[in-house]
Every structure is written in structure tokens, then in C-alpha cells.
Amino acid sequence: MQKLIRSQMKPEIQVFAKLEALTHAAATEFVQKAQQAIQARGRFTVVLSGGSTPKSLYALLATQLWRDQISWNQVHLFWGDERHVPPNDSSSNFRMAQEQLLFQVPIPQENVHRIKAENSDAQAVAAEYERDLKQFFQLGEHEFPRFDLVLLGMGANGHTASLFPGTAAVHEQTRLVVAPWVEELNSDRITLTPPVINNANTIIFFVTGVEKAATLKAVLEGQHQLDRLPAQIIHPAQGNVIWMVDQMAARLLSTAVSLTPD
Numbered sequence: 001m002q003k004l005i006r007s008q009m010k011p012e013i014q015v016f017a018k019l020e021a022l023t024h025a026a027a028t029e030f031v032q033k034a035q036q037a038i039q040a041r042g043r044f045t046v047v048l049s050g051g052s053t054p055k056s057l058y059a060l061l062a063t064q065l066w067r068d069q070i071s072w073n074q075v076h077l078f079w080g081d082e083r084h085v086p087p088n089d090s091s092s093n094f095r096m097a098q099e100q101l102l103f104q105v106p107i108p109q110e111n112v113h114r115i116k117a118e119n120s121d122a123q124a125v126a127a128e129y130e131r132d133l134k135q136f137f138q139l140g141e142h143e144f145p146r147f148d149l150v151l152l153g154m155g156a157n158g159h160t161a162s163l164f165p166g167t168a169a170v171h172e173q174t175r176l177v178v179a180p181w182v183e184e185l186n187s188d189r190i191t192l193t194p195p196v197i198n199n200a201n202t203i204i205f206f207v208t209g210v211e212k213a214a215t216l217k218a219v220l221e222g223q224h225q226l227d228r229l230p231a232q233i234i235h236p237a238q239g240n241v242i243w244m245v246d247q248m249a250a251r252l253l254s255t256a257v258s259l260t261p262d
């Protein structure tokens with residue numbers, strides 16, 4: 001049983017006055033991590049987040065100036081979570097990434113490892129995605145994949161990926177992928193588990209908007225209460241966490257954070 005060790009490293013917090021500066025910095029980080037991983041290991045494995053915040057990053061990466069900096073045939077895309085809907089559904093995280101990024105970049109289809117959420121049995125969807133991960137990363141028993149980069153958002157209720165308050169998924173330490181029923185959404189979701197996310201080399205959180213300010217303060221500076229604030233479970237043992245946030249979301253933080261120049 002893997003014991004979750006809280007990383008001693010404090011998370012890095014970068015505050016941006018405007019969304020475009022945040023998006024530019026995130027794209028720079030993404031390209032840098034991609035080039036380093038491809039240089040070192042011949043491939044870049046990255047987990048995309050759903051939600052609205054990362055949309056601007058995907059759209060920027062799809063523009064010529066940025067997409068030409070990445071050799072897409074060596075990039076492997078995964079998802080941190082998915083709604084339990086078909087890939088052409090308007091709420092699908094895959095569809096959002098497809099429209100903002102995949103249609104514009106020359107990534108081979110076999111490098112796109114989506115969560116096949118069209119299957120009506122959510123548990124089967126989770127099991128299939130878990131098999132895909134084990135196969136791709138050639139994992140042995142009790143081994144976790146090590147992604148080069150995991151992108152995450154955070155809901156105003158403190159959830160991240162589809163690790164929602166009050167769900168057992170927050171405390172999952174063995175499985176790679178689970179399909180929790182989320183009461184507040186009245187639906188199930190499919191999500192990577194904390195040990196998978198925490199095994200990543202780099203994790204970047206994108207948090208913007210005044211509606212996230214109180215939650216961001218509670219997550220970063222408040223008491224440790226995982227069931228109320230699942231985003232607190234994200235503490236990689238080795239990797240590093242970067243919080244890329246806008247001024248509105250950071251307004252209540254007391255930690256001395258540098259305002260990144262635009």
C-alpha cells in the first residue's frame with residue numbers, strides 16, 4: 001500500500017494580472033516540458049484537464065508559432081478525468097480538447113489516449129482506461145505511471161480532476177482510475193486517482209476568477225481537510241506543483257506571491 005508522503009516542497013504560486021499572460025506562461029511551460037521530455041526519453045506524456053480554464057492554453061498551443069515548437073508525433077495525450085458522455089457530447093473534455101487543439105496539430109491518432117466514456121457502464125470505462133495506462137507504461141503490479149506533465153483545474157468546491165468532496169475517490173491509493181458517483185452532479189465521472197497524479201514529474205494547476213479565491217486560500221493556506229478540499233490531496237512525493245492563478249483568484253492569499261510581469 002503506497003503511503004502518501006506529503007512533499008516537503010512548498011508549491012510554487014505564480015500570479016498573473018491577465019489571462020493572456022497566464023496562458024502565455026503556461027504554453028511556455030508546456031513547450032519546455034515537452035522538449036525536455038522528448039530530448040531525455042523520446043516522448044512527452046501529458047494529462048489534459050477539462051473545464052473552461054485550460055481552453056485558452058489549448059487554443060494558444062494550436063497556433064502556428066507554438067505548435068511548430070513541438071514534435072507532436074512524440075507527444076502522448078491523456079485525460080485526467082472525463083464526464084460520462086460520448087466524445088461528441090458538448091460537455092466532453094475530449095471534445096473540448098479536440099476542438100481547441102487536436103484538430104489543429106499533427107498528432108497521430110494512436111497518440112491520443114482518450115477515456116472511452118461512451119460505454120454506458122462507467123466502471124467498465126474506468127477499467128479500460130486503467131488497462132490502457134498499464135499497457136502504455138508497461139506497469140507491473142502496484143506500479144503507477146509517471147506522467148511528464150499533469151494539467152489540473154480546481155472547482156470552487158475544491159475538487160480537482162473528478163476528485164469531488166465526500167467521494168471515496170479522494171482516498172483511493174491502489175487503483176489508477178476510478179468511476180465515482182458524484183451526488184452533487186447527479187452523475188458519475190471517470191478520474192485518475194491521487195497516487196497517479198502525485199507520481200507526475202510536474203503538475204500545473206490553472207485557477208482563475210474571483211469565485212475561486214476563498215477556496216484557493218483554504219486549499220493553499222487552510223487546515224488540511226481532504227474530504228472538503230480534495231485539491232489538497234495533490235502533493236507529489238518527487239515532482240513539483242505550480243499554481244498558475246490570476247489576481248482575482250489569488251486576492252485572499254496571504255502567502256507572499258510574486259505578481260508575474262505581463
Ligand SMILES: O=C(O)[C@H](O)[C@@H](O)[C@H](O)[C@H](O)COP(=O)(O)O
Binds near residue numbers: 052053081093154160
Ligand atoms: O472535468 C472537469 O470539469 C475538470 O476536470 C474539472 O476538474 C475542472 O478542472 C474544474 O471543474 C475547474 O473547471 P473550470 O476551469 O471550468 O473552472
